[in-house]
Amino acid sequence: MSELIIRTMLPHELKVAIEWARIEGWNPGLEDATLFYQADPEGFFVAELAGDIVAVGSAVRYDTHFAFCGLYIVAPEHRGKGYGLALTKHRLAYCGKRNIGIDGVLENVEIYQRVGYQPYYQNKRFQKCATAHDVSSTIQDVTVQHIDAVIAYDKQCFPAKRDMFLKGWLQQKNGKALCVIENGQVRGYAVRRQCVEGYKVGPLFADSKAVATQLLGALQQDIIGEIIILDVPENNPLAIELAIGEHMEVVFATSRMYQHGLPDIAHHKIYGITTFELG
Template identity: 65%
Template sequence: MPKLHIRTMKQQWLSIAINWAKSEGWDPGLHDAELLYKADPNGFFVGEINKKIVAVGSSVNYDAHFAFCGLYIVAPEHRGKGYGLALTKHRLKYCGERNIGIDGVLENMEIYKNIGYVPYYKNYRYQSNAKQTSNLNKNTQEISKDSLAQVLDYDKQCFPANKDKVFGITTFEIG
């Protein structure tokens, strides 16, 4: 079996990872990959066989205490060969001693446990097609520069790292 070569992903290769995610039925955010790449450009990796990308994955180090691993995909024709595990070990090493989160697939819980992850909670996702309505909820309001601090304070209750410093949101242009 050919040896997997792992290296840091170049920014122009993000489109490969996003297209693979879409082909898996994932729904990546419109600008998530670019924002996360800017937050930690050394935390995106590719696994290559004979200079061809066969696996992708990210490990974004938000701060000294928290990292998040995601965008993990092995090309279908290369699954089951150990390339994914090699890439995962590389990503975990990059995270160091941080608390690490993942957005896992419930069917793969046992695999994650074997790698060393400990389940914290289950996150079920549901999908529906919304119908456009002109009746906006009276409690809904647009985020403005004046309300940004309140939004960031709320986010700090839900996320273990300070995203406004990571993403430079305090200078983020709204509108």
């Protein structure tokens, strides 16, 4: 009988994981393989049996205190054999004593609790067809000169420094990044990326619902009629109000779970998370 081997994913194999995500209906971004890898090149893993990949998963270590696990898929023909659990234990070991977050599918919450995760709230996927909006004069494209200020703003809303990832995320091909600047200060920013179907917005971080509304509206102007998706944390009631006010409908949800408690960040400024895979 062949032995299960768990090893670090090679760069080209991340495209396999993204393709599996497409088959699962997760609708990945067109540039996700390249951009995800930049977050932590050592944090992507495969479980291999007799030379064939049977499971994939990520464990991105952002700093010495925080990590996020995602992109977890077991090949359908190999489910229920313990390969996924072995991969999960390997990823947890890689993360060490860090607080680890995940966005777990709702039907598997109890399984995740068995390995130490606790649920805190749901992230709800809202979507609609993009519509026309008035665009505020405070909206600006994120250019090279804005990147440092946007990265500094991001630190309020994410549990760890992620400068390298954000530099790629903000400037990605087929993407659009906008910010609101008032009195020389960033008041919010948002990124839109093209996916297999339509476009996803994430993150959408803002000082207020009004700023978030401006950003989301501006991101629709050049894709009117296309599907636009926003993953909204229910622990920010104003974010839910924003999505409903935009006539978006819930199509999916995950449970945001952590190993060592809810991070102390500006949850009231999070109107859309970055991704289910990377937090």
